[in-house]
Amino acid sequence: MSRRTRRLALVPVLAVSGVLSLGAAGSASAVSDQLWTYSDPYELVLPGAYEDGTVPERTVALKVSHDNPENVVGAGRITVDASGLGAFAKVTWPANCATETVDTAVCEVPELAGAEPVTAAVLKVGALPGVPDGAEGVLRYTAVAGDLTSYPGETRVVLGNGADLALSQAPRQEGVAPGSAITVPATLGNRGNRTAPGALLRLFASRGLGFAERPANCEYRDTETGTDALCVLDEPIAPGQSFTLDNPLKVGKNALYERYDYSVGSYSAEALEAARGGHVYTPGTGAELELVPAPALRTATATAESTGTATAPVPDLDPQDNYRSVIIHAANTADLKLRGSRVEGAVGATVRADVTVKNRGPAWIASLGAGEPAVTVDVRIPAGTTVTAKPDSCSALTETGDWVEEQLGAPRYRCASPIYLDERATHTFGFDLRIDRPGKTKATVSIDNDQYEPPIRSFDPDLTNNTATIVVNG
Template identity: 30%
Template sequence: MRIPPHNRRASRTAVAALGAAGLIALGAAPAAFADEAAPDLVVGDIAPIEGVKPGSSLDQSVTVANKGTKAADKVWVSYSVTRGLGFADVPANCAAHQVPSYDEMTAKSNVVCEFDQAVEPGVGYAPEKPLAIKALDRALNDDLRVSVGDGEPELDEAATTPVAGTAPAVELMERQPGGEGTEQAVDVPVTTVNTADYEVTGAALKGDVGDTVTLKVRFANAGPAWVLTREGDPLIKVLVTPPAGTSVVKPHGFCEAKGKEYACGTSQRWVDEGGGETYTFKLKIDKKVAGAKGSVALSAGDRPFDPDKANDKADITLDVTGGGSGGSTGSTGSTGSTGGSDGSAGGSSAGDSGSSTTGGNLAATGSFPATLQIAGAAAAVAVVGTGTLLVVRHRRAQSPS
């Protein structure tokens, strides 16, 4: 089964123009169309799925029903999962494809099944064999979305080419009515018993009084699970406190001053295993303070997936080599961590749709400088800090998650 790529923007423009012409030509026809018999397909309710173990498979049964007044000649049932889940034994009447992450959307794996059979009004149906969904080693908090329609679903512009399944084809079988639901699509949280180790890495700085040094500290997810923060839950913050005797010349773009410390956010509401953020500051050494030491630490919060708290805080040390009041302004201190000078994150695997970090030129107030330029209509800057997300959206279609 082939699902052709589709340009939503172009099709919507064409439909709008055709619709306008149709209204002019038909006059009161829309009212007549409203009375015409039509299928109304819905998906059965699915309870949240909990207690899944990495590497295990769950056979998710799905029911569909037609609450309309006309039979649907053919139906398509679509499954979409976030990156901690995958599919096994995809039937031959189904096709799988992937959509990488973009804007604030997570990466998705999708399967679309075509059933070339009528779905009668008032009758419930279910695939004769449930679609197998597997929990990957990185599974923790994931989402499953199931939808049904009587037309072939459009393919996201960023999607890979669909690949037909190789397992035996399945059909829809009639089932006893009840529990069919009321919506065309349902979203189901899937919780896996797993852990993810959040950790921070400090830095060791060195310079003379008057020098401007570069501070880089790192926040990372050592895995094995990726972490998706659900809508409405608080986002992780990384608290950076510079050593005494220094002043911040330029903070990282994700960071906001909160008294003597800086609260730093993340580029997305998820952190892939092996991913994270590198925060880069420019500090001026104003004076020598004996034993001066700063810190980088994770904000307080309930993170039951992360039992290891020993690496939630690290030191930022400062060795002032001279006691004078002057000196050069180009010295760079040792950092003890990796990452680009623009604050870009490291550690995400290629093609893994991991958390990407965009270097910031935001001032301490959080506003963009007038010289910031954005190249290209598809460019985007995503900044999640203290609960704020700034995004230049691509014109693509994908279910939210």
Template identity: 30%
Template sequence: MSHSQHRRALALVATVGAAAGLALTGAAPAHADDRPVITLQQTAPVAVSPATLTGVSPTAMPYLSFTTTASSLSANATLTIDVTQLSAIANVTFSDNCTVVRHVASCWEMFFYDDLSGVGSIGAVTQMTVRAKADAPAGASADYTVSGTADNAVIVGGTGTVDIGGPAYDQAQPKNLTGVAVGSTATEPVRFTNIGDRPADGTQALLWASPGIGFARHFANCRYSGEGDPRRAALALCDIPGEVLPGEKAALAPAVRLDVESTAYYTYLDTMIAPAGDPGIQQSIAGRQWTQGTGGQLTLRILTPGTPTDAPSGTVSLSQRGAHGDYRITSLQAANTADFSVTGATATAAQGDTVTLDLAMTNNGPATIFDRSGETRSADIQLPPGTTPVSSSANCSQQGATSYHCTNGDIVSPAGEVSHFSLTLHVDEVIPAAQGSISMDWGPSGHPAYDPDPANDTSPITLN
């Protein structure tokens, strides 16, 4: 899996920030202070090899994305990308929206967005593809610059970097486990091979333990974050010294050991192994608070020695392709249950009155449910006859004239969590013992295996 792919996969379990490697330059001219500013985000350096390597992409694609001060944008823009310096060691091609003259690309862009509140970045149509020249020496590096103009905005650009050659840690897939006993300790070996053309001076291992599992050992050369939070993954970031040569196969020693906690059900170990200083690691750890571990050292055990080379060591990983990649997700499903229940309501109201119903959905545990697919836990509500809906809590939405759908809004449902819903109804007609209901909505897959008691999945709503 490539670095761009692994950043998308971790959106659920880790905060992604800006990587080192781009020095922003330029400022809005004084006469344009009232115009919105569109700023190129710091872009990670990329590496590309002149050699034909198994599992390694022959090209690299720097990713251009932007931030803005505006809540909305309506701007036609031209990006200017100067690859004159880079052209000495690499061939660069651009997407069809660009015209290239003497290694300078002029690329047409449209920035039209209505609502940018809470949006972290906006992408560009422009793409550049870099391929190393056959005679480019390993360890060479060159920059390219990005600038731009727009009719209704100010563009702030910057400088990116491309390296020739690099290490590439191809991680083996650890074994998925099922039926893991609560209270046990699971072991997951983490192995990788440097399939790149340059050595690395050291290794960083970034491990995510999803809610329900925790790290059984804490090492002095590792830092830890997020432990004890039932909604977030616990992270371990480990710095392991020692050169890793091309072709070398190694394993974390000792293997990763994970405590299977009382709240475990759907759990995952995410692992990323990269050369020390790799920008992909840096992006994944931005914004985290860390605590240094104590006791013992996490090391590398060499399984197959590598091949010595005159190439200098590198920190920027080559992009991998196909089934190769430095990032893996391993599932460890525990033998556990999580009993969800719903609570209805009883109320009395006269004709013409309004009445508010307080309803609930509860995870009675013992397991926390983490649905990595993005599904939340939800309930369906049928209104009692003789009523008309007036309003609802923000976590409910009307699905029809007499029904609502309510959700806890989170892919993590901790054991003991109570999700509260409310509906306000107008009583059009008094019907004795008018009955509606609240029911768990399990979706197309039906009642899940982890819920042991379907009898409490439905509860009545009784009016008058």
């Protein structure tokens, strides 16, 4: 990778600044609250001039937030220093900013009355003519609001020439009906200053969703959690061009909390092969997916020409806007049922006691966003027995639920299923119990109905079967 490519291959990093109270004499709010500043985007990639000579502008919004929503923080100000950009970029200040010099300004910050951040200033930034590719600098800012002062915040700005494919964020969808057809509307555009030779779309529909169409210029691979698709759009995309993507989907009878991912990169044969990752994909057979023009991102005429079929990947100026994900929540249920076990043996013998969770559907459940267990089970061990072996996915607890280091012989365990549980699927946690004394003993096992996000009680229609018993006869 070249030095230039390393500079431009930016990874979004949250650049925030934390609280600094105004000394021991500050008010109670400075003690109980924290002030934060950050920028959107977190790092700014600034294109140079278009090939017709016009210069695009980008915006960077400076945000201020605080931690305590119960505390009202009075209006304040944010001091912005853009001198680090002066050698290669021009900053246009908004109306709420009073300039001190051409590169510095103080901007008014509105009152912070709740948990939501406020926008302190939206700056327009454009490249100066004749500046070489790769120039970079830092925008610096510090906020004061009420009795709070933030540490200095920074936003890195780098200048580059190239294509910048971007996708818009589709809105979350709630309450869609199983068996229905939906679309995930999005826009694909080139926000850079050079033509992209084409686009490679990567789409993922989770298991409760299906692609309503399978165009011939897309190829598909089914996985345990959904369907992955790669679509080649081999038309050049000029700077400022924008296209609509409807993304038609079928909502399955098993849908519940679903996820649809879509991402884009410049197309090349090498990029397509890398995206396949050695897996076998099956081509679609429907009409080809075509680019449908949307309102242009700019009015200047694009003059760049396609150079033909690309064989090497073209770096994207700003990958921060190349990937999007949207949650699709279906109005559906999944009935979980927990089953314990009844075992017996002589004193001193070791028996296997199973705890099984079954998803009776109709929906599958999956934590595809957070990656948390689909189901968590609280397993209490019958008195008079000792755990001599346990599943790796179960952690030992004290009787009151505190974590303990020694994993065998505990009176209680917290067990985690995989992140998904298909409809009609089961998952079993097996414990080896040594019987230490004669007689009948039992303990309760239960699903944590508040654990899943959203909680299991929000989609499980029958919570009465989420509790069971382990019975041991010695």
